[in-house]
Amino acid sequence: MKKTKKLLLVLGAALVLASIFCVAAHAAPSGDVAGAIEGTWNDASDQIKTVVNKVVFPAIDLILAVFFFAKLGMAYFDYRKHGQFEWEAPAILFACLLFALTAPLYIWQILGM
Numbered sequence: 001m002k003k004t005k006k007l008l009l010v011l012g013a014a015l016v017l018a019s020i021f022c023v024a025a026h027a028a029p030s031g032d033v034a035g036a037i038e039g040t041w042n043d044a045s046d047q048i049k050t051v052v053n054k055v056v057f058p059a060i061d062l063i064l065a066v067f068f069f070a071k072l073g074m075a076y077f078d079y080r081k082h083g084q085f086e087w088e089a090p091a092i093l094f095a096c097l098l099f100a101l102t103a104p105l106y107i108w109q110i111l112g113m
Contacts, residue, residue, distance in 0.1 A: 045113055049108060049113065052104075053104045057100060057103060057104050060100045061097065061100050061101055064093060064096055064097040064100055065097060067093055068090060068093040068094055068097055071089050071090050071093055072090045075087065075089065075090055
C-alpha cells in the first residue's frame, strides 16, 4: 500500500510539472499552420545557408583534401614499389573535391533557395 501511494504521488507530481511547463502553441490567429511553417523557414533559410556555406562545405573540403593527398601519396609509394601508378582513386577524390569546392556556387539555385 505504501509503495502504491509513493508511485501515485510521483506520477501526480510529474503530471503537475508537465502541465506547468506545457505551453500552448498557436500557428496564427487564423489557424494557418502552413503559413507559420513557411514563415519560419523563410526566417531560418538565410541562417542555414550561412552555416552550410561557412562550416559544412569547408569541413567536407578539408576532409576530401586530406584523403586526396593521402591517397596520392599512397599511390606514389605503390608506384615506386610495383612500377604501376593506380590513378583511379586519386582521380575520384579529386573530382569529389572539385564538386565540393564549387557546390556553394550553384547548390542553392538547384534547391530553389
